[in-house]
Amino acid sequence: MNKKKYLKNSQKALAWILFIWIILFEFILPSNNFLPKPSIVLLSFGALVNEYHLFRNISITISEIYLSLAASYFLAKIFYRYTGGFDLFLSASESIYRFFKFLPIIIPGIFLILWIPNSNYTGFIFAFIISTVAVSSKINEESLKVKREYIDSAISLGAGKNIIAKDIIWNSIQPHLFSYIFELHYFIWLSLLLFEFINGGFGIGAIYKFALQYKDISSLFSISVITGLIIYLGFIVIKYLRNKFFHWSNI
Amino acid sequence: MNDVKPVLEVKNLTKYFHGLAGSKICVLDDINFKINPSGDHGSVNSILSPTGAGKTVLLKILSAIEKSTSGEIFLDGENYLQPNGKIVFIPENPSSYPWMSVKENVEFGLKLKRHNPVDLKKKSEEIISLVGLDGYENHHPHEKSSGFRFRIALARSLAVEPRIILIDNSFKALNKETKKELYQLINNLKNQVNVVFVFATSNINEAILLSDNIFLMKKNPGKIFHQVDIREFDRNNLASEKNSVLKLEIENAFNHHEESLDLS
Numbered sequence: 001m002n003k004k005k006y007l008k009n010s011q012k013a014l015a016w017i018l019f020i021w022i023i024l025f026e027f028i029l030p031s032n033n034f035l036p037k038p039s040i041v042l043l044s045f046g047a048l049v050n051e052y053h054l055f056r057n058i059s060i061t062i063s064e065i066y067l068s069l070a071a072s073y074f075l076a077k078i079f080y081r082y083t084g085g086f087d088l089f090l091s092a093s094e095s096i097y098r099f100f101k102f103l104p105i106i107i108p109g110i111f112l113i114l115w116i117p118n119s120n121y122t123g124f125i126f127a128f129i130i131s132t133v134a135v136s137s138k139i140n141e142e143s144l145k146v147k148r149e150y151i152d153s154a155i156s157l158g159a160g161k162n163i164i165a166k167d168i169i170w171n172s173i174q175p176h177l178f179s180y181i182f183e184l185h186y187f188i189w190l191s192l193l194l195f196e197f198i199n200g201g202f203g204i205g206a207i208y209k210f211a212l213q214y215k216d217i218s219s220l221f222s223i224s225v226i227t228g229l230i231i232y233l234g235f236i237v238i239k240y241l242r243n244k245f246f247h248w249s250n251i
Numbered sequence: 252m253n254d255v256k257p258v259l260e261v262k263n264l265t266k267y268f269h270g271l272a273g274s275k276i277c278v279l280d281d282i283n284f285k286i287n288p289s290g291d292h293g294s295v296n297s298i299l300s301p302t303g304a305g306k307t308v309l310l311k312i313l314s315a316i317e318k319s320t321s322g323e324i325f326l327d328g329e330n331y332l333q334p335n336g337k338i339v340f341i342p343e344n345p346s347s348y349p350w351m352s353v354k355e356n357v358e359f360g361l362k363l364k365r366h367n368p369v370d371l372k373k374k375s376e377e378i379i380s381l382v383g384l385d386g387y388e389n390h391h392p393h394e395k396s397s398g399f400r401f402r403i404a405l406a407r408s409l410a411v412e413p414r415i416i417l418i419d420n421s422f423k424a425l426n427k428e429t430k431k432e433l434y435q436l437i438n439n440l441k442n443q444v445n446v447v448f449v450f451a452t453s454n455i456n457e458a459i460l461l462s463d464n465i466f467l468m469k470k471n472p473g474k475i476f477h478q479v480d481i482r483e484f485d486r487n488n489l490a491s492e493k494n495s496v497l498k499l500e501i502e503n504a505f506n507h508h509e510e511s512l513d514l515s
Contacts, residue, residue, distance in 0.1 A: 147344070148342075149342035149343075149344050149345075149346040150346060150348060152311065152316050152340060152342055152346070153339075153340060153341065153342060153346040153404065153407075153408075155314075155316050155334050156314040156315075156316055156334050156336070156338065156339045156340035156417075157334075157336050157339055157359075157360055157363055157407070157408070157411050158334055158335045158336030158363050158411060159363055163363070167359065168348070171348070171350045171351075172348075172350070174350070246350075247391075248349045248350055248391045248392075248393050249349070249350075250393070
């Protein structure tokens with residue numbers, strides 16, 4: 001099935017699900033704890049804005065995720081380009097990354113909450129640590145896979161280690177790195193939502209916590225839809241950037 | 252006394268690789284050859300051997316990308332120890348950088364020579380025109396064929412003003428028409444720039460069509476055993492008797508070592 005047809009079909013399926021939900025839960029079934037009435041969900045948006053401070057919390061979570069991703073990318077870029085590979089840092093990142101493959105990422109997050117309680121920045125620190133370790137580890141992994149012929153021809157042209165790292169290896173790994181950030185973005189969302197849920201201070205994760213405490217199923221339903229839409233938009237932006245800047249890549 | 256120094260002289264070059272259980276595998280055995288200058292223009296030389304004879308290793312050692320186990324390489328009489336853009340290597344697979352446009356690929360080479368921005372633009376245009384890529388300055392390598400990518404790699408190599416360009420079997424995957432165009436390009440270039448081209452190939456016809464000199468190399472271990480000067484070869488009449496005799500001479504030399512070549 002081609003991509004266009006697939007998209008059209010999934011839009012159709014979504015429209016049908018919405019239609020069935022409206023008919024069933026608004027007009028046929030009585031109020032229940034499984035799915036709320038569509039009219040109540042609509043009204044809950046108001047509660048989300050006024051009582052759960054929706055806009056402030058969304059801004060906090062979005063800035064924590066995207067700023068941390070951007071910061072770790074540019075930090076890695078600066079270090080990589082101007083230190084000729086920065087081997088030690090990258091190898092260390094890969095070791096940390098491998099260690100945390102076997103340990104749920106939320107565990108260091110819980111320690112972070114205990115070490116720095118009541119801070120506005122713990123969410124950012126948490127997301128920044130994950131993205132920096134993951135991005136650096138990916139850079140290390142991909143830089144070892146750069147096509148030998150790119151490096152060989154640069155060496156024979158007389159390019160030194162720093163130029164090869166900056167102009168050849170760094171540019172060569174970008175499409176792979178961006179594809180990885182595409183996946184990492186989703187992982188950071190999940191981790192940060194969980195972190196904010198446990199921390200219970202600010203962010204979208206905290207909205208889930210309070211809505212659950214109040215057993216406010218309609219707000220839970222609405223915030224889930226909003227979260228899904230924001231993550232989807234994030235995907236579209238990252239995909240757009242990838243296609244715009246790395247059109248030359250065949251991955 | 253004739254004191255003209257060879258452009259390239261290789262003396263007693265040997266390369267061993269480490270095998271299993273500490274054994275040593277001899278890849279190149281006592282390679283000796285020289286390429287003399289051809290006045291004020293360049294020349295084209297081929298290293299002809301069956302596949303797997305160690306041509307790529309030899310070219311990498313000549314360009315100082317890899318170290319030999321023993322032996323010496325002299326460029327214009329001086330020992331060539333570190334890669335500095337004087338002997339440039341073009342690998343078998345397309346090595347033009349796909350994230351750079353044609354112009355940027357050439358400028359990458361020019362920047363290594365520290366040209367100022369005004370010179371850079373002028374020089375880049377000159378080189379692009381030299382390899383027949385005018386009008387494609389802002390195109391990326393993936394937009395065209397392998398022949399296009401080879402031209403970019405060649406242009407980038409010319410940008411560092413090399414003395415020698417080593418080309419590793421780069422025409423292997425190209426179609427007949429593109430090959431013909433590139434042979435023509437190389438033959439034009441050798442008269443326009445004072446660069447010595449060294450081709451590694453397994454194809455006898457390619458070697459004959461391109462070269463002024465052919466170095467015959469056998470395998471297991473790789474060793475250059477004969478040199479054939481084919482400057483008198485008539486490239487306009489491939490089927491002439493003189494040409495057939497020459498081709499037969501080369502084939503017989505390999506048959507003597509019980510090795511066969513790509514005759515396509």
